[in-house]
Amino acid sequence: MSADQGALAGAWSNLPEYLGWHVLLSLSSLGLGIAISLPLAIFAARKAAVRGPALAFASIVQTIPGLAMVALFYPVLLALSALTRSYFGIGFRALGFLPALAALTLYSMLPVIRNTITGLLGLDRAVLLAARAVGMTGRQSLFIVELPLAAPIILAGIRTAAVWVIGTATLSTPVGQTSLGNFIFTGLQTENWILVLFGCVAAALLAIVVDRLLALAEDGLARRSNTRLAASIAGLMIVIAASLAPLISGASTRVATVGTKSFEEQYILGALIQSRLERAGFATTRRDGLGSTVIFDALASGDIDAYVDYSGTIWSDDMKRRDLPPRQQLLREMAEWLRRTHGIRYVGALGFENAYAFAMRGNEAEKLHIRTLADLSAYAPRLKIGGDYEIFSRPEWRSVERAYGLRFGTQRVYQSGFMYRALTSGDVDVISAFSSDGRIAQYHLALLGDPKGALPPYDAVLLVSPSRVRDQRFLEALTPLVGSIDLPTMQRANLEVDRDVDKRSPDAVAHDLDVLIASHSVRPDRGARRPRDN
Amino acid sequence: MITLRNLTKIFPGAERPAVDALDLDVAAGEFLVLIGPSGCGKSTTLSMINRLVEPTAGTIGIGGTDIKALEPVSLRRKIGFVFQDIGLFPHLTVAENAGITLRLMRHEKTEIERRSNEVLEQVHLDPHEFRARHPASLSGGQRQRVGLARALAAKPSIMLMDEPFGALDPLIRDDLASDYRQIHDRTGLTTVLVTHDMTEALLMADRIAIMRDGRLLQVASPGAILANPADDFVRRLVETPKRRARVLAEAMGAAQT
Numbered sequence: 001m002s003a004d005q006g007a008l009a010g011a012w013s014n015l016p017e018y019l020g021w022h023v024l025l026s027l028s029s030l031g032l033g034i035a036i037s038l039p040l041a042i043f044a045a046r047k048a049a050v051r052g053p054a055l056a057f058a059s060i061v062q063t064i065p066g067l068a069m070v071a072l073f074y075p076v077l078l079a080l081s082a083l084t085r086s087y088f089g090i091g092f093r094a095l096g097f098l099p100a101l102a103a104l105t106l107y108s109m110l111p112v113i114r115n116t117i118t119g120l121l122g123l124d125r126a127v128l129l130a131a132r133a134v135g136m137t138g139r140q141s142l143f144i145v146e147l148p149l150a151a152p153i154i155l156a157g158i159r160t161a162a163v164w165v166i167g168t169a170t171l172s173t174p175v176g177q178t179s180l181g182n183f184i185f186t187g188l189q190t191e192n193w194i195l196v197l198f199g200c201v202a203a204a205l206l207a208i209v210v211d212r213l214l215a216l217a218e219d220g221l222a223r224r225s226n227t228r229l230a231a232s233i234a235g236l237m238i239v240i241a242a243s244l245a246p247l248i249s250g251a252s253t254r255v256a257t258v259g260t261k262s263f264e265e266q267y268i269l270g271a272l273i274q275s276r277l278e279r280a281g282f283a284t285t286r287r288d289g290l291g292s293t294v295i296f297d298a299l300a301s302g303d304i305d306a307y308v309d310y311s312g313t314i315w316s317d318d319m320k321r322r323d324l325p326p327r328q329q330l331l332r333e334m335a336e337w338l339r340r341t342h343g344i345r346y347v348g349a350l351g352f353e354n355a356y357a358f359a360m361r362g363n364e365a366e367k368l369h370i371r372t373l374a375d376l377s378a379y380a381p382r383l384k385i386g387g388d389y390e391i392f393s394r395p396e397w398r399s400v401e402r403a404y405g406l407r408f409g410t411q412r413v414y415q416s417g418f419m420y421r422a423l424t425s426g427d428v429d430v431i432s433a434f435s436s437d438g439r440i441a442q443y444h445l446a447l448l449g450d451p452k453g454a455l456p457p458y459d460a461v462l463l464v465s466p467s468r469v470r471d472q473r474f475l476e477a478l479t480p481l482v483g484s485i486d487l488p489t490m491q492r493a494n495l496e497v498d499r500d501v502d503k504r505s506p507d508a509v510a511h512d513l514d515v516l517i518a519s520h521s522v523r524p525d526r527g528a529r530r531p532r533d534n
Numbered sequence: 535m536i537t538l539r540n541l542t543k544i545f546p547g548a549e550r551p552a553v554d555a556l557d558l559d560v561a562a563g564e565f566l567v568l569i570g571p572s573g574c575g576k577s578t579t580l581s582m583i584n585r586l587v588e589p590t591a592g593t594i595g596i597g598g599t600d601i602k603a604l605e606p607v608s609l610r611r612k613i614g615f616v617f618q619d620i621g622l623f624p625h626l627t628v629a630e631n632a633g634i635t636l637r638l639m640r641h642e643k644t645e646i647e648r649r650s651n652e653v654l655e656q657v658h659l660d661p662h663e664f665r666a667r668h669p670a671s672l673s674g675g676q677r678q679r680v681g682l683a684r685a686l687a688a689k690p691s692i693m694l695m696d697e698p699f700g701a702l703d704p705l706i707r708d709d710l711a712s713d714y715r716q717i718h719d720r721t722g723l724t725t726v727l728v729t730h731d732m733t734e735a736l737l738m739a740d741r742i743a744i745m746r747d748g749r750l751l752q753v754a755s756p757g758a759i760l761a762n763p764a765d766d767f768v769r770r771l772v773e774t775p776k777r778r779a780r781v782l783a784e785a786m787g788a789a790q791t
Binding site: 127136148224 | 556584586607608609611615617619620621622623624625632635638639668684685696
């Protein structure tokens, strides 16, 4: 089976869940959007002073890029949650459904507001006069005459909003809300364009079907044809019920959810954990491509049940520690902190490390006699460094800069796949690589040592959510993974997914790894090597 | 029945009053026609009677009660209103249009159905044929008949009509006008009708009130106005119908010989 076919098979199996969430999210946002926009527009149609500001607000909202809008609601909700917690003792989750709902609700408003105002202001003045003359109250005029007559135009606005919302809902994946966007983001990250296309086509088809059904309703309203209206409503009900059915049936059986961050190694490990859980009799699902903060919060709140993180990330990002104890002590303190502050269970280290490690082209490192970061400092001002989106704003980078006095001539930021290409093509001279990355061996890169210990260790650690710490069957299914994957094994696995030719899907590679671990052919390598030990 | 006292309306930003200190009484059962050139304030006067327009000064009494003391909505439900543009509700059927005021007053469904059939027959529309149709499928004359039925349904004692026949073909207009005059007489309605057509006024009215620039020039029966026009303006107004009558009489005399 080729990687593409494998990915497509996986995509089909994820479709019911992703589609279900996508429909639920779109429906809720549209419903909420209409509930806000319709009264606002009715008010604005009657008060000219409100009309301008309402339309201006909705238009400004439309100019904010979708991804930014969804992302911006995270800090806003986080602050709100802190506020409600301090006043009422109850917080809520700032990730997942809520930020996506809030952003999409705002997006749905403009067409509904604009069309409702246009529809109401465009009504025949004679009809409005007659409504007053026969003795209708303002309310009666609105509900008996104005809204029914403006309904086709209002519905046209709702139709536009529905299509926008369904399209924009794909952007809710990065804040941890499952949607059809999961296909697109996972595909982008693994450069699997078939998967990206699959996600786009699925979202587009959903939008087209909903659009056609609403067009039928609009037509029914305009022609006063109850048959058309009924057919449209029935069609929409069928689409909604069919999409939500897997979600409802899934929810009742308490599915085990595995989370992954947004890079290849995580997808492989996610699939590996998933297949072990399934063998132990769990129904499972995945939430792929979550951001570092998102995934940790999701585990703490029980939205996901297990994932693999890296000790150094938790140490510096979540524990905010700047000191660097020896690795075993760091793991102990981390485990204790996770248990105490979040109730999270540290199952163990998988046996390899995925550290921030600075890499150069092998031949150039040799020519310049650069083996460690200390050797680099003299050359740094003449060299260009490339990093991923995060590194230059992370504490580890400041710590490295300080420890080795590094001042690079040029600093650039890449999506991680392109970062390696930038190094091999000579656009940059040093990159912030990851030690378990298969491309280090493939491109003959030299990893630079860290003799001063400026970088913390990044042991891959398996974490389980508070809601599963008492689930023995769950823990037993995962414990064998501890110490089962050494660095070369992980590098090889990553390379199979990353390489340009003969690429394989993360699921296929995870399957091989699973077989390997089950046959105990991998000797645990507990003292995983670190760049500074090289 | 209706008493207007010192009735004045000045629209915001207007230089002079649209209606200027008007005094007028309409007796119960009377058919009064308000006539005058465009912009003379006749429609504004009419609209103040059911509070579609609020006066700037002065009072309107109906049956001795100052209408300012009445809820505008319930006042309008007791007064029929028919206007040139008709304003039928296009999404409702003929029967639903005819019964709308009763629906607003929360009458029983069967009662609304019975009464809407009754008023449709009254305006000479066969309920069986027309009940379920929508306004879009009716001719102009049929639409105005539905408009009239709608105004009659709640059995008002007063009917206000703002150029009700203005947009209709002459033949249909005459039919509808004489049909309405019969309805008026039979039901004991008090009607105030606004028009700018003196012939129509002379043929329909018990009394004619002639307005110009927001003021009343003359209020009298058709015969009195024809015999004693108050001034040159009124004289010019009655000139056309008189000339037409003469020409017609000659033509008919010629036809008889």
